[in-house]
Amino acid sequence: MAYHTLKQRILEGTYGPGYRIVIDRVAKELGVSAIPIREAIRRLEAEGLVEVERFSGAKVTRIDAKMYEDILSALAVLEGYATAQAYRNLTDEDFDALRQTNEAMRQARSDFDLTLYSRLNQQFHEIILRCCSNRYLVDEIHAFRERMDAMRVSVFNLIPHRASDSIAEHDKLIQLMAVDVGEDAVERFARQHRLATLEAFRRWNEQHTRLVAERKEGYRAPREIHRPGADP
Amino acid sequence: MAYHTLKQRILEGTYGPGYRIVIDRVAKELGVSAIPIREAIRRLEAEGLVEVERFSGAKVTRIDAKMYEDILSALAVLEGYATAQAYRNLTDEDFDALRQTNEAMRQARSDFDLTLYSRLNQQFHEIILRCCSNRYLVDEIHAFRERMDAMRVSVFNLIPHRASDSIAEHDKLIQLMAVDVGEDAVERFARQHRLATLEAFRRWNEQHTRLVAERKEGYRAPREIHRPGADP
DNA sequence: CATGACGTTATCGTATACGATTTCCTATGC
DNA sequence: GCATAGGAAATCGTATACGATAACGTCATG
Numbered sequence: 001m002a003y004h005t006l007k008q009r010i011l012e013g014t015y016g017p018g019y020r021i022v023i024d025r026v027a028k029e030l031g032v033s034a035i036p037i038r039e040a041i042r043r044l045e046a047e048g049l050v051e052v053e054r055f056s057g058a059k060v061t062r063i064d065a066k067m068y069e070d071i072l073s074a075l076a077v078l079e080g081y082a083t084a085q086a087y088r089n090l091t092d093e094d095f096d097a098l099r100q101t102n103e104a105m106r107q108a109r110s111d112f113d114l115t116l117y118s119r120l121n122q123q124f125h126e127i128i129l130r131c132c133s134n135r136y137l138v139d140e141i142h143a144f145r146e147r148m149d150a151m152r153v154s155v156f157n158l159i160p161h162r163a164s165d166s167i168a169e170h171d172k173l174i175q176l177m178a179v180d181v182g183e184d185a186v187e188r189f190a191r192q193h194r195l196a197t198l199e200a201f202r203r204w205n206e207q208h209t210r211l212v213a214e215r216k217e218g219y220r221a222p223r224e225i226h227r228p229g230a231d232p
Numbered sequence: 233m234a235y236h237t238l239k240q241r242i243l244e245g246t247y248g249p250g251y252r253i254v255i256d257r258v259a260k261e262l263g264v265s266a267i268p269i270r271e272a273i274r275r276l277e278a279e280g281l282v283e284v285e286r287f288s289g290a291k292v293t294r295i296d297a298k299m300y301e302d303i304l305s306a307l308a309v310l311e312g313y314a315t316a317q318a319y320r321n322l323t324d325e326d327f328d329a330l331r332q333t334n335e336a337m338r339q340a341r342s343d344f345d346l347t348l349y350s351r352l353n354q355q356f357h358e359i360i361l362r363c364c365s366n367r368y369l370v371d372e373i374h375a376f377r378e379r380m381d382a383m384r385v386s387v388f389n390l391i392p393h394r395a396s397d398s399i400a401e402h403d404k405l406i407q408l409m410a411v412d413v414g415e416d417a418v419e420r421f422a423r424q425h426r427l428a429t430l431e432a433f434r435r436w437n438e439q440h441t442r443l444v445a446e447r448k449e450g451y452r453a454p455r456e457i458h459r460p461g462a463d464p
Numbered sequence: 465c466a467t468g469a470c471g472t473t474a475t476c477g478t479a480t481a482c483g484a485t486t487t488c489c490t491a492t493g494c
Numbered sequence: 495g496c497a498t499a500g501g502a503a504a505t506c507g508t509a510t511a512c513g514a515t516a517a518c519g520t521c522a523t524g
Binding site for chain 2: 042043044045067070073074078081134135140
């Protein structure tokens with residue numbers, strides 16, 4: 001299906017920011033007409049992943065550092081609240097899973113296995129989020145995270161992970177939830193945990209001075225030369 | 233344009249929850265082919281306003297009381313945070329505008345002019361929101377509010393407005409911001425202001441016992457009878 | 465070399481046509 | 495009256511065709 005293919009390519013960075021998706025070319029490549037491609041692009045547009053300009057087609061949305069920070073801080077707020085709503089629903093098994101996941105993260109950091117580390121980090125937060133009964137909130141958080149992950153792959157892939165701090169903070173969060181210090185304190189800590197990533201990003205961004213979003217300009221599809229008599 | 237027409241009809245309640253949008257009929261009515269209608273529906277799908285089932289077309293999303301509450305509480309969290317981020321950017325003119333708007337709301341309540349009251353209430357919060365520099369957050373809040381408003385029109389239009397409390401709370405919020413009691417206090421108050429609406433809704437919903445979302449079933453487009461030889 | 469004009473080509477947006485699928489209506493049986 | 499089956503009609507999903515528009519390449523000029 002066209003939608004899933006296009007979305008995946010955007011999320012994994014094959015189509016970088018600013019890249020112009022040529023509808024006819026994708027249609028030909030996937031063996032369908034332009035209509036389902038156009039429908040897919042309308043969905044992606046509504047999700048904010050592409051921008052559609054009339055008669056010019058769809059470009060992958062370009063993200064600057066400001067927007068990255070804006071999304072990250074909005075995400076911090078929602079995650080903080082969701083964690084506070086969720087933690088009293090955590091079972092003993094959940095707490096065990098959290099501790100094991102964080103321990104595995106510690107090991108992944110020692111092994112310098114970034115891919116595993118990231119996956120475990122997601123898993124850690126997912127254990128908590130799955131206990132939040134506000135499904136709308138959870139869906140929004142997932143959508144925000146998806147956007148963040150896509151940006152990270154294509155643009156901000158050199159941001160330091162601050163792994164040591166994260167793992168220690170997970171330990172602290174587990175403790176706060178286990179002793180039930182109250183929703184306010186849990187919310188504040190969980191929010192700050194995410195906001196610390198924002199602070200790390202800001203410091204990194206200032207050091208690098210240039211506008212990171214300008215780097216790795218989206219790849220423009222090559223233009224096929226048509227000559228009368230030439231093979232298609 | 234098809235998208236705007238369809239969206240407006242959903243937002244103003246012409247198409248209620250569960251209503252099946254018949255693509256060919258709308259296309260004929262608007263004087264276009266089915267293709268732009270389908271594209272519009274894909275956008276609305278991604279926005280959560282309709283649900284698309286393969287070969288059965290699009291139905292306006294049905295909302296139950298739980299989802300209404302979920303959205304409302306997520307909105308409360310975001311609005312609280314946005315207000316805390318915005319208030320130090322408010323000018324003297326902004327504060328004057330807030331006081332005037334709240335005074336006009338007081339008058340509208342005395343006149344029992346619900347439409348004006350609601351418009352002024354939106355205006356009040358918009359004055360604050362426009363001073364929030366996190367544009368992503370503001371866009372999300374607008375999207376949430378849009379969903380809430382659509383639900384209110386079509387399903388929950390008898391919810392009490394708790395006007396007296398709201399106006400008093402606006403006065404208090406203005407005061408808290410003016411004396412700069414700190415972001416935490418402002419955030420907490422602004423969040424609670426919205427959550428009070430949630431509590432009012434819950435009380436009202438329990439009193440009414442029945443599942444409000446079942447009421448006012450979406451209107452199904454009438455079926456046109458085709459007979460050979462009949463005029464189109 | 466840079467810029468602007470102009471023509472060609474690629475691409476976009478959507479109408480029409482048509483096969484696939486679901487919905488709806490009618491007939492029949494209990 | 496109600497349930498079920500079957501066929502007709504409505505509707506959906508998308509390929510193809512084609513006019514509208516932007517992108518691109520080439521050429522002329524300063």
